[in-house]
Amino acid sequence: MSNSLTPLLKSLITASGLSGFETPVRSLIQAAWEPLADEVSVSRVGSLHALRRGQAPEPRPSILLAAHMDAIGFMVTAVVDGFLRFTRIGGHDPRVLPGQAVTVFGRQPLPGYIVQPPARLLPAHAQEGTLPMEFLWIDVGLSPAEVARMARVGDVVAFAQPPLDTASETLCGHSLDNRASVVVVTHCLELLHSRPHAWDVLAVATVQEEETMLGAVSSAYQLRPSLAVAIDVTHAAGPGSPAHRTYPLGKGPALGWGPNVHPRLFKDFKHIAESQEIPFSIEVMPHHSGTDAYGMQVAAEGIPTMVLSIPLRYMHTPVEMVSLKDIRRLGRLLAEFIAQLTPDYMTAFSWED
Amino acid sequence: MPQTKSTSLKIGAAQLRLLERLSNACAVSGDEGEVRKIVLEEIRPIADDVKIDALGNILAVKRGLAGGAPLLKVMLDAHMDEVGFMIIQDEGDGIYRFDTVGGMDERQLVGKSVLVGKDHLPGVIGAKAVHLTRPEERKTPISLDVLRIDVGPGSNKIKIGDWAVFATRFQRLGPSLVGKALDDRLGVATLIELLKHAPPNIDLLAAFTVQEELGLRGARVAAYALDPDLAIAIDSTPANDLPMWDGSENAAYNTRLDAGPALYIADSSTLSDPRLVRHLAQTGDALHIPYQFRQPGGGGTDAGAIHRQRLGVPSVSVSVPGRYAHTAAGMARLQDWQHTLALLHAALERLPADILSVER
Numbered sequence: 218m219s220n221s222l223t224p225l226l227k228s229l230i231t232a233s234g235l236s237g238f239e240t241p242v243r244s245l246i247q248a249a250w251e252p253l254a255d256e257v258s259v260s261r262v263g264s265l266h267a268l269r270r271g272q273a274p275e276p277r278p279s280i281l282l283a284a285h286m287d288a289i290g291f292m293v294t295a296v297v298d299g300f301l302r303f304t305r306i307g308g309h310d311p312r313v314l315p316g317q318a319v320t321v322f323g324r325q326p327l328p329g330y331i332v333q334p335p336a337r338l339l340p341a342h343a344q345e346g347t348l349p350m351e352f353l354w355i356d357v358g359l360s361p362a363e364v365a366r367m368a369r370v371g372d373v374v375a376f377a378q379p380p381l382d383t384a385s386e387t388l389c390g391h392s393l394d395n396r397a398s399v400v401v402v403t404h405c406l407e408l409l410h411s412r413p414h415a416w417d418v419l420a421v422a423t424v425q426e427e428e429t430m431l432g433a434v435s436s437a438y439q440l441r442p443s444l445a446v447a448i449d450v451t452h453a454a455g456p457g458s459p460a461h462r463t464y465p466l467g468k469g470p471a472l473g474w475g476p477n478v479h480p481r482l483f484k485d486f487k488h489i490a491e492s493q494e495i496p497f498s499i500e501v502m503p504h505h506s507g508t509d510a511y512g513m514q515v516a517a518e519g520i521p522t523m524v525l526s527i528p529l530r531y532m533h534t535p536v537e538m539v540s541l542k543d544i545r546r547l548g549r550l551l552a553e554f555i556a557q558l559t560p561d562y563m564t565a566f567s568w569e570d
Numbered sequence: 571m572p573q574t575k576s577t578s579l580k581i582g583a584a585q586l587r588l589l590e591r592l593s594n595a596c597a598v599s600g601d602e603g604e605v606r607k608i609v610l611e612e613i614r615p616i617a618d619d620v621k622i623d624a625l626g627n628i629l630a631v632k633r634g635l636a637g638g639a640p641l642l643k644v645m646l647d648a649h650m651d652e653v654g655f656m657i658i659q660d661e662g663d664g665i666y667r668f669d670t671v672g673g674m675d676e677r678q679l680v681g682k683s684v685l686v687g688k689d690h691l692p693g694v695i696g697a698k699a700v701h702l703t704r705p706e707e708r709k710t711p712i713s714l715d716v717l718r719i720d721v722g723p724g725s726n727k728i729k730i731g732d733w734a735v736f737a738t739r740f741q742r743l744g745p746s747l748v749g750k751a752l753d754d755r756l757g758v759a760t761l762i763e764l765l766k767h768a769p770p771n772i773d774l775l776a777a778f779t780v781q782e783e784l785g786l787r788g789a790r791v792a793a794y795a796l797d798p799d800l801a802i803a804i805d806s807t808p809a810n811d812l813p814m815w816d817g818s819e820n821a822a823y824n825t826r827l828d829a830g831p832a833l834y835i836a837d838s839s840t841l842s843d844p845r846l847v848r849h850l851a852q853t854g855d856a857l858h859i860p861y862q863f864r865q866p867g868g869g870g871t872d873a874g875a876i877h878r879q880r881l882g883v884p885s886v887s888v889s890v891p892g893r894y895a896h897t898a899a900g901m902a903r904l905q906d907w908q909h910t911l912a913l914l915h916a917a918l919e920r921l922p923a924d925i926l927s928v929e930r
Contacts (some may be wrong), residue, residue: 358743384722531696
């Protein structure tokens with residue numbers, strides 16, 4: 218079954234689903250999760266909830282696996298003589314943008330490119346150096362009249378870089394942050410299909426992580442799990458990136474450690490990884506983990522949380538790179554952890570000060 | 571618009587397929603083999619004589635039907651090469667340092683996918699995550715010194731000296747054509763069509779040249795070898811027809827899309843022969859084929875090398891206007907290409923045998 222992970226990931230990164238506009242990708246995830254879950258529903262704000270029941274007698278404890286499905290992108294702010302001005306959704310480095318393929322979701326999807334105007338058409342102060350986003354245009358190749366008919370202010374714009382298979386089972390593309398983690402959760406559910414587990418598993422594809430973490434806080438509140446795990450991407454070591462803030466690509470997932478992580482959960486995940494011979498790094502997160510865990514930890518009366526990450530190069534560019542091996546390993550780590558959860562795990566769950 | 575007489579040459583599905591193949595082919599200056607192969611396939615069956623010279627130019631001749639007096643020898647030129655990259659250092663584990671070949675803005679390289687080497691191995695030019703940058707740092711463009719091509723860990727199929735190109739695939743967007751190498755595969759495709767439909771009143775000397783992007787080097791020796799009476803360079807020229815930042819009139823557009831082929835009067839390397847410019851314009855006027863004059867100024871084409879060869883060669887350039895040349899995705903209009911082909915074909919058909927005996 219796991220050999221279908223790559224096609225699934227490619228389809229997920231090809232589908233649109235910007236923060237606040239996740240519906241297209243959510244329907245694909247729903248189709249992938251329905252055969253693996255007992256109940257699937259959509260939250261009031263658009264997150265996908267899939268429940269896989271455990272075998273312990275009720276009331277059963279539950280573990281929430283949160284992978285945000287939203288992606289960064291852009292939004293049209295003006296239509297001028299057939300060209301589109303735009304602003305950002307999520308965090309972008311403007312230096313990455315000139316020449317990028319995009320899709321403008323107008324009256325119908327319009328393929329186009331982010332373009333940098335020639336220097337002579339710019340104010341003197343913007344002719345050299347990084348061109349700020351407000352001077353860039355999107356060109357969809359249509360006549361001004363067609364553009365005025367097809368596009369308008371507020372249309373969302375997604376990267377359109379096609380998926381690219383690179384060496385040693387790595388994959389490049391946009392939105393691997395965080396569709397790669399959606400595939401991790403899918404893989405975990407697949408593995409649990411043939412493994413008994415006592416706990417309920419709540420797989421959640423959250424919305425709006427890149428903006429407000431709306432999905433994480435609302436789903437954690439609604440589902441009230443005993444434990445919650447945020448699955449996200451972290452920075453992989455690569456060209457130009459500082460060694461002390463990155464983790465090796467293709468050498469296993471990263472286990473988060475810091476204030477957003479319950480130390481007992483960290484310890485138990487680490488133990489499972491070691492006993493299953495799953496290679497891993499330890500990612501230190503001195504403050505905000507930058508993941509859904511930050512929101513889930515303080516939902517309702519508070520939830521013990523863990524952060525597990527896939528190392529990824531070139532985050533928030535259209536050529537993010539992940540290792541499919543890391544995706545499979547992290548799915549396996551989650552499945553092993555869940556399969557080993559006993560019905561009374563929470564009674565012994567404590568601070569060991 | 572009235573029906574034109576001589577526009578028998580149409581861009582149809584076959585011509586678009588050929589342009590697509592040409593645009594997707596990888597042929598950085600010095601490594602034009604892939605385009606050379608396509609051109610040879612297309613022209614060998616129809617040219618009277620085809621040869622490849624010392625630099626890799628294709629020189630093809632299609633003779634006209636001589637009555638008595640010798641026919642005008644007309645050189646038509648289009649360059650096969652494109653801008654791109656060369657791998658210059660293997661840093662291990664699939665990471666390579668590279669240099670640019672031809673004039674490129676470093677700001678256009680970041681975050682793109684590329685194809686490396688003869689086997690077109692996919693790779694990416696990444697960038698440090700925005701989360702790991704400081705606001706001050708983001709004001710300075712990422713320089714070539716710190717950019718790398720990454721083909722994934724563990725790969726050892728790439729050698730220093732391999733060429734690379736943007737991975738952009740040819741695409742049609744409504745009335746537009748998009749590709750990584752429309753400059754100058756539009757010219758190459760045009761020249762192939764003209765060879766296939768060469769008018770009988772001239773000897774057509776076709777030069778598919780190399781190394782234009784490195785200083786018109788192929789054209790220089792091609793013009794010497796062909797020794798033409800006159801020459802036309804067929805290229806793609808920037809259409810800088812975007813809105814001005816402040817909404818004022820754009821008076822520095824160079825050329826505009828949808829305005830037809832761009833005729834050169836003067837650029838930084840050539841003062842076009844006025845007789846040829848007049849003939850092209852008169853042909854367009856007579857047949858109602860739209861054309862525009864490229865704004866005189868910088869830039870240049872193979873004509874810059876051709877017109878200074880031997881005794882001097884009266885020359886002119888005709889370009890398909892294109893936005894965003896030398897980036898991952900250039901954009902031109904199908905109609906402009908159609909009109910370029912029609913105008914050139916008609917102008918050749920109507921070329922007066924004594925055009926060079928009248929006063930400039």
